[in-house]
Amino acid sequence: MIATAQSSPPVIVLDNLVKFFGRFAAIRGISASFAPARLYVVLGDNGAGKSTLLRIVAGLMEPSQGSFTLLGAKRIRDVAHRVGYMGHAPLLYDELSGMENLRYFAGLYGIHDDEVGRNAMRMVGLDPELSRRVGQYSQGMRQRLSLARAVLHDPELMLLDEPFSNVDVRSAREMAAVLGRVRDQGKTIFVVTHQAPLMEGVADEFVHMTAGQIVKREECLRHAAVEEADPSRAGARSG
Amino acid sequence: MSTAGVTRATLMKDLRMEWRSKDAINSMLFFALLVVVIFSFAFNPTAEESRHIAGGLIWVSFLFAAVVALNQTWARELRNQVLDAYRVSPAPPNALFLAKAFGNFLFVVILECLMAPLFVIFYELRSVGPVWQLVVVALLGTWALVVNGTFFAALSIRTRSREIMLPLILFPISIPALLGMVDATTSILTGDASPNFWIKLLAVYDIVFTMICLLLFEAVLNAE
Numbered sequence: 109m110i111a112t113a114q115s116s117p118p119v120i121v122l123d124n125l126v127k128f129f130g131r132f133a134a135i136r137g138i139s140a141s142f143a144p145a146r147l148y149v150v151l152g153d154n155g156a157g158k159s160t161l162l163r164i165v166a167g168l169m170e171p172s173q174g175s176f177t178l179l180g181a182k183r184i185r186d187v188a189h190r191v192g193y194m195g196h197a198p199l200l201y202d203e204l205s206g207m208e209n210l211r212y213f214a215g216l217y218g219i220h221d222d223e224v225g226r227n228a229m230r231m232v233g234l235d236p237e238l239s240r241r242v243g244q245y246s247q248g249m250r251q252r253l254s255l256a257r258a259v260l261h262d263p264e265l266m267l268l269d270e271p272f273s274n275v276d277v278r279s280a281r282e283m284a285a286v287l288g289r290v291r292d293q294g295k296t297i298f299v300v301t302h303q304a305p306l307m308e309g310v311a312d313e314f315v316h317m318t319a320g321q322i323v324k325r326e327e328c329l330r331h332a333a334v335e336e337a338d339p340s341r342a343g344a345r346s347g
Numbered sequence: 348m349s350t351a352g353v354t355r356a357t358l359m360k361d362l363r364m365e366w367r368s369k370d371a372i373n374s375m376l377f378f379a380l381l382v383v384v385i386f387s388f389a390f391n392p393t394a395e396e397s398r399h400i401a402g403g404l405i406w407v408s409f410l411f412a413a414v415v416a417l418n419q420t421w422a423r424e425l426r427n428q429v430l431d432a433y434r435v436s437p438a439p440p441n442a443l444f445l446a447k448a449f450g451n452f453l454f455v456v457i458l459e460c461l462m463a464p465l466f467v468i469f470y471e472l473r474s475v476g477p478v479w480q481l482v483v484v485a486l487l488g489t490w491a492l493v494v495n496g497t498f499f500a501a502l503s504i505r506t507r508s509r510e511i512m513l514p515l516i517l518f519p520i521s522i523p524a525l526l527g528m529v530d531a532t533t534s535i536l537t538g539d540a541s542p543n544f545w546i547k548l549l550a551v552y553d554i555v556f557t558m559i560c561l562l563l564f565e566a567v568l569n570a571e
Contacts (some may be wrong), residue, residue, distance in 0.1 A: 123389040166429055166435050168435065169571060170571065193431070195431050197428040198427045199427060200427055200432075201426075201429055203363075203423075204364065208360075212356060215356040216353060217348065217436060217438075218348040329491065
């Protein structure tokens, strides 16, 4: 199954990517490619360049040098509707309710069916009828809603920056399970996190970053073993 | 996603948020009210004197009050970095700009409607020229203020002291429009001269700066 995913065209190809902030190089010549329908967990210390790399790939920053393609496109705007991004901050309006937020963001992707927003909220374990404003949500609920916003338009590629920060362990495990299910539907997911143990059951590959470089890529053998034991799951992913 | 559709959705979202918080309207009203009352007591003008100074007073109070709203415009998008969610979406950048400009236009027009009777009462204002021309000047002048104000507020969101930066950039570039607004208003109130030249100047200013802002906004939105 993994061989099938890797034989497909890569979703992201990075070619000697460099990013400077003043004289400080946050990303130092990263070249790599990433196969589709896999869940990548990007790990590294603070300042390793994980979030910067994610923001460049999401189109929120321009690289100082090098280039990359995203879903086969050089211009990110051309594939923006196929990409979901969850930032370190919640990217939500505090003054609006959960559904009002999702309704607005769905509209940006040309989706005008409220049922899509409701389904996204249900998927992350939130009640769509909750009329409370996001400003009154707990941190865990915000993170869940932020995830719902990122997956609202059913993107092929999801870039998630610290989705479990300030979330209790139980909620984080539930969110990780949601990500696993989304990946099983054939989506590619990048998760930047400091909480590697949470992803051990669901990740396909750990990508280790240090000082602006990818220093190690590690296949998650445990997941591969699960797939071999469960052919129906492998079939779901190859679709 | 059409530009019109996203503009409407963003405008409705902003109006809903403003209705709930009333941040911009309340602060604008308070500021404008303060200017009207203070100048009225300071000058205590006759009806004839009022006609000559009201043009300047009215627009100064609206300009400073508008800056308060303009600073609020993008502050909402910076909280929780919501602007990033818009930037990664396929929605057209100009739709965001137009929604913000229309929202600010609406807020300032509401302010003008609420303040107009107070100006009439405190300054005993009676227009010698046709009142409909005052409406035209108000609409053109307000758009001149908000279109540049919305653009420069966006330009200054990534600066440290953006509340100070906005008037520093906005006021000098608004001088031609301000001259037009003040002179046209004074001409209509006193009936001394035709305001046609100033109205045409305001219309041209509006068209030119709206075009420039629309052309440059995407670069401003994506600037690091």
